[in-house]
Amino acid sequence: MCAPSLDSIVKILIDYRPALHERTGVGEHIHHLAEALTARSQSEPDVSVTLFSSSWRHRLPSDAIAGAKIVDRHIPVRCLNWFWHRVQWPSIESVVGKFDVAHSPHPLSMPSRHAAHFVTIHDLDFLAHPDHVSAEIRRDYPKLVERDAARADRVIVPSRYTASIVQTQLKIPTDRIVICSNGAPLWAPRHVPIYDGHVLFVGSIEPRKNIKTLLGAYRALLSRRAHSPDLVLAGHVPRTARDMLGALDSSPLDRKVRVLGYVSPLERYELYRNASMLVMPSLDEGFGLPALEAMTVGVPVIVSTRGALPEVVADAGLIVEPDDENAIQKAMARILDDRFYVNAAVARGLLRARSYDWGRSAHTLFTAYADALRERRG
Incomplete structure (x- = not known):
């Protein structure tokens, strides 16, 4: 062209x-x-x-x-x-x-x-x-x-x-x-899904990313599946978020939630490669690049109903209300327990990513x- x-x-x-x-x-x-x-x-x-x-x-x-x-x-x-x-x-x-x-x-x-x-x-x-x-x-x-x-x-x-x-x-x-x-990154998709990899969030830790609700949903997941994989938060941590994340040190989530801070594109790719899912319960997104990156690698995605996320993901992921901890918890549990769904979601995500x-x-x-x-x- x-x-x-x-x-x-x-x-x-x-x-x-x-x-x-x-x-x-x-x-x-x-x-x-x-x-x-x-x-x-x-x-x-x-x-x-x-x-x-x-x-x-x-x-x-x-x-x-x-x-x-x-x-x-x-x-x-x-x-x-x-x-x-x-x-x-x-x-x-x-x-x-x-x-x-x-x-x-x-x-x-x-x-x-x-x-x-x-x-x-x-x-x-x-x-x-x-x-x-x-x-x-x-x-x-x-x-x-x-x-x-x-x-x-x-x-x-x-x-x-x-x-x-x-x-x-x-x-x-x-x-x-x-x-x-x-556009989708020029990353090679992984050959097979990883069913027991970490639960991943990628993005700056700011209010519109809805991290408190994600932590609540993950806490509920652990109460039902004690051996669920760790939750990994990868992204810039501004000063305004440090008190919230610091409180994890004295909570039951202490050993299950890893806060990495900013990660480079190569590090981000490796995090996707080893993830069981990406969760984006955002209150607003103008696009939602992590969802596209995850689909490119072959990672199932859970996104909110808000902003452009449903537009980007379409039928390739699970779409939940961002203020519904139970719905987010159930979506995470489904990806961990339903391999038939995961295989289908990965295929749809790879196809969807190629359109960007x-x-x-x-x-x-x-x-x-x-x-x-x-x-x-x-």
């Missing part, structure tokens, strides 16, 4: 900072999308992709993505973000030079005098659940996001669900919303760039 061509050289700038250190879902999204976009641009000699980074501590390697140009500035992230998002200064022309497209992997744009503005909105949980975020985000973020989404030439979203809430809550016309789904491809999303994104530039050029 060829990317649409333009009549002149196109310079694309991508804010790569979320992928610079300890990549979470947003970092994975922008890294793989930029990687696929750069690979596609190799067949377009008049298109160049530049990755932008700024950090006081972390440097962006010159070979972060083969074929991409690198601009790495020794500027603290928080400092630059404050000026960019609140003062709209300095422009990217002043910081890195002139570009045709400036693409931010989050809802707040990079200020530019000339470039087409692209922002990415993964979810609007800060609007749906303001109690999940800090006072600063509750105070400032909604107005800033609304401002930058309204100004953007295109708003990129990872799912139909997020497209719908961006349209309804931010009043963005559908013709300015572009769905660029996550970074190359197709990169083509969609480049088409959106081209359309926006044609509109600007008349």
